[in-house]
Amino acid sequence: MFNSLPRYMRWLVFIALVFLVLMSLARLTLFVAYKSPQQTFGTSLPAFWLGVRYDLRDVGILCVVLLLLGSLPWLNPFRTRLGKVVWFVLLWVAAVIFTFVYSLDFQHYAYLSQRLNASVLSYMSDTEASLNMIWESYPVIRIFLLIVGVTLVIMVVLRWGYRQFADAPVRSSRGAAWAWGVLIFLLLGGGIFGHLGQYPLRWSDAFSLSSDREAQLALNPFQSFFSSMKFRKQNYSKTIVKADYPLMASYTGVTDPDSARLNFTRTVPATGTNRPNVILVICESFSGYKSSMWGNPLNTTPFFDSLCRQGAFFDHCFTPHYGTARGVWATVTGIPDVLIDNTSSRNPQAVDQHSVLNDLSEYRKYYFIGGSASWANIRGVLENNLKGLHLYEENDYSSPRLDVWGISDKNLFMEANKVLSKPGDKPFFAIIQTSDNHRPYTIPAEDRKDFHEVGYAPDTLHKYGFEQNEELNAFRYTDFCYRYLIETAQKEAYFRNTIFIFIGDHGIRGDAGDMLPRAWTDQALTCFHVPLLFYAPGLLSPTRHTMNCSQVDVLPSIAGLTGAAYTNTTLGRDLFHERDTASNVSFIMDHDAKEIGVVENGYYYLRQLTGGKEQLVSIRGNDPLPAGKATDSLENRLRNYTDAFYETARYLLLNNRKNP
Numbered sequence: 001m002f003n004s005l006p007r008y009m010r011w012l013v014f015i016a017l018v019f020l021v022l023m024s025l026a027r028l029t030l031f032v033a034y035k036s037p038q039q040t041f042g043t044s045l046p047a048f049w050l051g052v053r054y055d056l057r058d059v060g061i062l063c064v065v066l067l068l069l070g071s072l073p074w075l076n077p078f079r080t081r082l083g084k085v086v087w088f089v090l091l092w093v094a095a096v097i098f099t100f101v102y103s104l105d106f107q108h109y110a111y112l113s114q115r116l117n118a119s120v121l122s123y124m125s126d127t128e129a130s131l132n133m134i135w136e137s138y139p140v141i142r143i144f145l146l147i148v149g150v151t152l153v154i155m156v157v158l159r160w161g162y163r164q165f166a167d168a169p170v171r172s173s174r175g176a177a178w179a180w181g182v183l184i185f186l187l188l189g190g191g192i193f194g195h196l197g198q199y200p201l202r203w204s205d206a207f208s209l210s211s212d213r214e215a216q217l218a219l220n221p222f223q224s225f226f227s228s229m230k231f232r233k234q235n236y237s238k239t240i241v242k243a244d245y246p247l248m249a250s251y252t253g254v255t256d257p258d259s260a261r262l263n264f265t266r267t268v269p270a271t272g273t274n275r276p277n278v279i280l281v282i283c284e285s286f287s288g289y290k291s292s293m294w295g296n297p298l299n300t301t302p303f304f305d306s307l308c309r310q311g312a313f314f315d316h317c318f319t320p321h322y323g324t325a326r327g328v329w330a331t332v333t334g335i336p337d338v339l340i341d342n343t344s345s346r347n348p349q350a351v352d353q354h355s356v357l358n359d360l361s362e363y364r365k366y367y368f369i370g371g372s373a374s375w376a377n378i379r380g381v382l383e384n385n386l387k388g389l390h391l392y393e394e395n396d397y398s399s400p401r402l403d404v405w406g407i408s409d410k411n412l413f414m415e416a417n418k419v420l421s422k423p424g425d426k427p428f429f430a431i432i433q434t435s436d437n438h439r440p441y442t443i444p445a446e447d448r449k450d451f452h453e454v455g456y457a458p459d460t461l462h463k464y465g466f467e468q469n470e471e472l473n474a475f476r477y478t479d480f481c482y483r484y485l486i487e488t489a490q491k492e493a494y495f496r497n498t499i500f501i502f503i504g505d506h507g508i509r510g511d512a513g514d515m516l517p518r519a520w521t522d523q524a525l526t527c528f529h530v531p532l533l534f535y536a537p538g539l540l541s542p543t544r545h546t547m548n549c550s551q552v553d554v555l556p557s558i559a560g561l562t563g564a565a566y567t568n569t570t571l572g573r574d575l576f577h578e579r580d581t582a583s584n585v586s587f588i589m590d591h592d593a594k595e596i597g598v599v600e601n602g603y604y605y606l607r608q609l610t611g612g613k614e615q616l617v618s619i620r621g622n623d624p625l626p627a628g629k630a631t632d633s634l635e636n637r638l639r640n641y642t643d644a645f646y647e648t649a650r651y652l653l654l655n656n657r658k659n660p
Contacts, residue, residue, distance in 0.1 A: 004176040004180070005180050006070075006170065006177050006180065006181075007078045007165045007166065007168060007170055008066075008070035008076050008077055008078055009067070009070070009177075009180055009181070009184060010165045010168065011077070011078075011161055011162055011165045012063055012066055012067060012070065012184070013184075014158075014161040014165070015062075015063065015066070015091070015158060015161070016059050016060075016062075016063050018154070018157055018158060018161070019055075019058075019059045019062070019094075019098065020052070020055055020056070020059055022098070022154070023051075023055040023058075023059075023220060024048070024051070024052065024055065026102050026220075027048065027051050027217065027220070028048075029106075030106070030109065030217065031044060031048075031217055034109065034110075035213075036213055039213065039214075044214060044217060046209060046214070046218075047206075047209055047214040047215070047217040047218040048217070048218075050205065050206060050209070050218040051217065051218045051219070051220065053191075053194050053201055054194075054201070054206075054218065054219060054220050054223045055220055056191035056192075056194070057191060057192050057194055057201065057223070058220065058222045058223070059191070060188040060189070060191035060192040061192060062094055063188050064185070064188050064189075064192070065090070066087065066090065067181065067184060067185060067188065069083070069086065069087065069090075070083070070087075071181060075087075077162070078165070078166060088159075091155065091158055092151075092155060095151045095154040095155055095158075096147070096151050098154070099146075099147045099150045099151045099154070100147055101116065101221050101222065101225075102221060103143055103146065103147055104116050104120070104221070105220075105221035107138060107143075108120065108221075109216070114216060114224075115216050115219045115220070115221055115223075115224035115225075116221035116224060116225050117224050117225055117227075117228040117348060117349060118225055118226075118228040118229040195374075197372060197374070197395075198371075198372055198374075198404075199372055199374035199375065202227075202374060202377055202380075203219065203223055203224065203227040203348050203377070203380070204345075204346075204348075204351065204374070204377035204378075204379050204380025204381070205374070205379065205380070206218040206219050206380070207351050207379070207380035207381075207383060207384035208379050208380065208383040208384070208391075209383075215384065224348060227348045228347070228348045228349055235650075236647060236650035236651045236654070237647070238262075238651070240643075240647045241262060241647050241648055241650075241651040242259050242260075242262065244640075244643060244644035244647050244648060245257075245259045245262060245648075246259065247640060247641070247644045248264070248571070248644050248645075248648050249263075249264070251573075251583075251585065251641075251644075252264060252266065252568075252571060252573065253266055253573070253578075254266060255267075262651070262655070264569050264570065264571075264652070265567060265568075265569050266567070266568045266569075267565075267566075267567050268559070268560070268565060268566050268567070268568065268574075269565050270563060270564055270565040271563040272563040273563075274497070274563065275362055275363070275427045275562055275563065275564060276427065276497045276498060276499050276536065276539060276561070276562060277420075277427045277428050277429070277430075277494050277497055277498040277499070278363070278427075278428070278429040278430065278498070278499050278501070278558055278562065279416075279420070279430050279432065279485075279489075279498060279499070279500050279501070280331075280429075280430070280431045280432070280501045280503070280554070280558065281431075281432050281433075281434065281482075281485070281500070281501065281502045281503070282327065282328060282331060282431065282432070282433045282434065282503060282505050283434055283437070283478065283502055283503065283504045283505065283530075283531075284324065284433075284434045284435045284436065284437045284438050284478070284504075284505055285437045285438055285475075285504070285505070285506065285507075285508055286437065286478070286502075286503075286504030286505070286507075286530050286531055287465070287504065287506075287507035287508040287510075287526060287529065287530065288315075288504075288507060288516075288526070288529040288530055288531060289465050289507075289510070289512035289513075289515050289516055289520070289526050289529065290464075290465045290466065290475055290508065290510075291304065291305070291475075291531060292304070292305035293305050293308050293313070293315065293531055294315075294515050294516060295515055296464055296465065296515060297464055298456070298460075298464050298466070298472065300472065300475050300476050300479065301475070301476070301478070301479040301482075302479065303479050303480075303482060303483040303486075304478075304479050304482050304502070304531070304533075307482070307486065307502075307533060307535050308531070308533050308544075309542060310535065310537060310542050311500075311533050311534055311535035311536065311537075311540060311542060312533070312534040312535075312540050312541070312542070312543050312545065312576075313531070313532070313533050313534075313543070313544050313545065314531075314532040314533070314545045314547070314549050314575065315531075315544060315545070315546060316529075316545075316546055316547060316548050316549065316586070316599075317503065317504075317529070317530055317531065317532035317548075317549045317550065317551075317586075318525070318528045318529055318530070318548065318549075318550055318586040318588055318599055319504065319505065319506045319507065319528045319530055319550070319551050319588075320336035320337065320528075320550060320551060320552065320586075320587050320588060320589055321336065321337055321506065321528070321588075321589055321590075321591060322506045322507070322509070322527045322528065322590070322591065322592070323343065323505075323506055323591070324376070324505045324506065325337075325343040325345050325346075325375075325376035325378065326343055326344075326506075326591075327504075327505030327506050327551060328345070328376075328378060328381075328433065328505065329343065329344050329345050329381065330550070330551040330552050331503065331505075331551045331552075331554050331555070332353075332355055332357065332381065332382070332385075332386075332431075332555070333353045333354075333355055333381075333385075333570060333656065334355070334356060334552045334555060334556070334568070334569075334570030334571055334572040335353070335552065335570045335571060335649050335652045335653055335656060336552065336571070336587050336589060336645065336646075336649045337589075337649075337653075338589055338596075338646055338649045338650050338653065339653070340591060340594070340609075343376055344653055345376050345377050345378055345380070345381050346376060346377045347653075349654055350653045350654060351380050351381060351384050351385075352384065352385070352657045352658060353381070353385050353656050353657070353658060354385070354567075354569050354570075354656050354657060354658040354659070355385050355386060355555065355658070356555040356556055356558075356559050356566050356567075356568055356572075357386055357429065357555055358385060358386050358387055358658060359559070359564075359565070359566040359567055360429060360559060360562065360564050360566060361387075362426060362427065362564055363426060363427055363428060363429040363562075363564075364388075364390070364424055364426045364427070364428045364429070365386055365387075365388060365389045365390065365428075365429050365430075366389070366390045366391075366392065366416070366419065366420070366428060366429070366430040366431070367382055367386075367389055367390070367391050367392070367430075367431045367433070368392045368412060368415065368416045368419075368430065368431070368432045368433065369391075369392070369393050369394075369406070369412075369432075369433045369435075370393075370394060370402075370405055370406035370407045370408070370409065370411075370412045370433075370434070370435050370436075371393065371394050371404070371405045371406030371407075371435065372393050372394060372406070373391055373393050379391070385658055390419075392415065392416070392419070393406070394406035394407055396415075397411070397412075397415045398415070399411035399412075399414065399415055402436075402442050402444055403440055403442045404440070405435035405436070405438060406435065408436060408442075408444045408447070408481075409434045409435065409436040409477075409478065409481040410444070410447060410480070410481045410484050411444075412432060412434065413432065413481060413484055413485040413488065414484075414488065416430060416432050417485075417488050417489065417492065420492075420494060421492045421493075421494065427497075428494075433505075434478065434481070436474060436477055436478065436481070437474050437475055437477070437478045438474070441470040441471055441473070441474035442474075443473060443474070443477055447477075447480070450480075451476075451477060451480045453469070453473045453476075454469070454472070454473065454476070455469045456469065456472070462511075463513055464513065464515075465508075465510050465511065465512060465513070465515075465526075482502070485500075486500070486535075496538065497539075498536065499534060499535070499536040499539060499540070499558070499561055499562075500533075500534075500535040500536065501532075501533065501534050501535075501554065501558060502531065502532070502533045502535070503530060503531070503532045503533075503551060503554055504530025504531060504532075505530075506527065506528065506530065507525075507526050507527050507528050507529045507530050508526065508527065509524050509526055509527040510526050511526075512526050516529075517618075517619055517620065517621045517622075519604065519617045519618065519619045520619060522617075523604055523606065523615070523617055523619075524590060524593070525588075525599075525604065525619065527590070528588050532549060532554070534557070534561070539561075540561075545575070545581075547575070547581040547582060547584045548584040548585060548586040548599050548600060548601070549575055549584055549586065550572070550586045550587065552570065552571050552572035552587075553572040553573050553574070553575050553584075554572070555572060556568050556572045556573060556574045556575075557572075557573075557574050557575040557576055559574070560574040560576050560577045561576060569652075569656055570652055570656055571587075571645065571648065571649065571652070582601065583600075583601075584600070585598050585599070585600045585641050585645070586598060586599040586600070587641075587642070587645035587646070587649070588606070589646070590606075593608070594608060594609045594610055595607065595608050595609065596609060596642055596645075596646050597638075597642055598638050598641045598642045598645065599619065600637075600638060600641065602618060602619060602620040602623065603616060603617070603618055603619065603625075603634060603638065604616070604617050604618075604619050605635060605638035605639060605641075605642060606642075607639070607642060614635070614639070616631070616634065616635045616638065
C-alpha cells in the first residue's frame with residue numbers, strides 16, 4: 001500500500017517527522033534546563049502532549065504549502081529540476097527560521113521565564129541600543145555558529161531523505177495519487193485545527209494546565225509569538241501612571257501608598273466564621289431599560305423584579321464595556337478591558353492575573369458555561385488564575401445541546417444544581433454564565449408548555465426597546481430561567497446560607513424612550529447599564545442602592561459579604577463596606593466609538609480617544625449642569641478620573657500578576 005504513495009508525499013511525511021522530532025527535542029531540552037523542583041517528566045506529560053499538538057499546527061502549515069506545490073507537475077521535486085530547487089529553497093528558509101527562532105526563544109525564556117512573544121519587536125524602535133545590549137549580554141558568535149551548525153544538520157538529514165525516496169520504487173496511479181493527496185491534506189488540516197470540537201486549538205489551552213511553567217513548556221515560540229502579535233502595541237506610560245497614582249490610590253483605598261512601586265494592594269482580614277455559599281450569575285445582555293426594574297411597560301422580567309425588591313439591588317450599575325468577553329474579564333479580574341482592537345482574554349501577555357476569587361481558599365470554586373470555554377479564550381483566563389477551579393462546559397452535561405451557545409440556560413441551572421447540591425467539606429463559590437438572551441434567540445421546545453411567548457406590533461416593540469418579538473421573548477425567557485434557578489435552589493439545603501448575585505455582562509444600545517432620562521439614549525449609556533442584585537433572604541436586608549458601581553466592584557463586594565480574608569490589587573471597591581459610596585465612579589469605554597468616560601453622582605463625562613472631543617451631561621433627567629466655574633471644576637475632576645482609570649487599567653492589564 002505504501003508503494004502507491006507518490007514519492008513527494010513520502011518525502012513530505014519524512015519532513016514533517018523531522019521537524020516534529022526537532023521541536024519535541026527542543027521542548028525536552030527546555031524542560032531539563034529550567035524545570036522546577038516540583039516538576040517531573042511524568043507530571044509534565046500533559047504539557048508535552050499539548051506541545052506536540054501546537055507543533056503539529058506549525059509543521060502542518062509548512063507541509064500544506066509543500067503538498068500544494070508538489071501537486072503541480074512542474075513543481076514536483078522528483079520530476080523537474082525546478083521543483084527540486086523550489087522545495088530545497090523553501091526547506092532552507094524553514095530550517096534557518098526554525099533554528100533562529102528557537103535560539104531566540106531559549107534566550108528569551110532564560111531571561112524572562114516566558115516563551116518568545118511579539119513584545120521583542122519593541123526593541124526595534126531603538127535598534128542601535130538593542131544591538132549593543134545583545135552584543136554585550138549574549139555569546140552572539142557562539143549562537144550564530146550554533147544556528148549555522150543546526151541548520152546544516154537539518155538540511156543534511158532532509159537531503160538524505162530525498163535520496164532515499166528518489167530511488168524508491170513507485171507503483172501509483174493517478175487515482176491513488178489523488179486519494180492520497182486528499183487524505184494527507186485532511187490530516188494536515190486536522191493537525192492545524194488541533195481540536196475535535198467547535199473551536200480550534202488556541203494558546204489559551206496551554207493555560208488550562210496546572211501552572212504557568214507547564215503552560216510555557218507546552219507552547220512553542222511560533223504559537224506564542226504570533227498569538228501575541230496583535231497585542232504588541234497595547235502599551236502604557238509608566239510616567240503617566242505614576243502621575244495618576246495618588247488619585248487612584250486614594251480612590252481605591254490603598255493603605256500603604258507607594259508611587260515608586262505603584263502599589264495597589266489592599267489586604268482585608270477575615271471577619272466572623274460563617275462562610276455563605278455564593279452563586280454569581282453573569283447574565284447575557286441583561287440591559288436595564290429592557291427589564292421591569294425601570295418600569296418597562298412590557299413587563300419583561302416580573303420575577304427578577306420581585307427578587308430585586310427582596311434583595312440589595314443596585315440600580316446605577318454600569319459595565320466598563322460592551323461585549324461578553326470583556327464583561328467576564330472585568331468581573332473576574334477587577335480591571336476594565338481597555339484593549340482597543342481585541343479583548344484581553346485573547347492576549348497571551350495578560351493571561352496571568354490576580355483575582356480576589358483566587359484568595360478565597362476556604363471555598364470550592366466552580367464555573368458553569370452552557371457552551372465551550374474556548375470561546376474568546378476564556379478557558380485560559382479562568383484555569384490559569386483560579387486555583388482548583390472546576391470548569392463545566394457543554395460536553396460535561398447530560399442535557400442536549402440547544403444551539404451554537406450550548407445547552408439552554410434552564411438546563412444549565414439544572415446541571416449546576418446537580419453539582420452544587422452534593423454535600424462538601426467546604427462552602428462553594430459558583431459562577432454561572434448564561435447565553436440564551438442572544439441571537440439566535442432559541443426557546444427550547446421542552447419549555448414551551450410552561451413558557452408562553454407573546455407578540456406585539458413593531459411600533460410597540462420599538463417604543464419599549466425591542467427590535468423583534470424573538471428578542472423580546474428571549475429576554476422574557478431569561479426571567480423564566482431565573483425563576484427556575486431560585487425555585488430549584490429553594491428545595492436544597494444550601495439555599496438558606498447562599499448569596500445569589502446577578503449582574504449583566506453588558507447592556508444593549510438602543511432607545512430607552514421615557515423610561516430613563518434622554519441622555520441615557522443620546523450618550524449610549526443603555527449599552528452599559530445593567531442590573532446588579534445581591535439576593536440572600538435572611539442574610540441581606542432589602543435595599544435599593546443608587547450609588548454608581550461597576551463589574552469591577554462585584555468580587556470585592558462578594559468577598560466582603562463572605563467575611564473571608566482577601567487581597568485586592570485592582571480597581572474595584574466593596575460596595576457594602578466602603579465609607580463613602582457617594583464618591584463611587586463607574587468607568588466606561590465605548591470601543592466602537594473610541595470614547596472613554598466616567599459616571600459620577602448624576603453626571604457623565606466622555607471624551608473621544610481620537611480627536612479629543614469632550615462632553616459633560618447630566619443623566620438625572622432635566623437637571624441642568626452647574627453654572628460657570630462649578631461646571632469647569634466638575635469637568636476637570638471627571639476628566640482626571642477618566643484619564644486615571646484608563647491609564648491605570650492599561651498598566652494593570654500587564655502588571656497585576658498573581659502570587660507564584
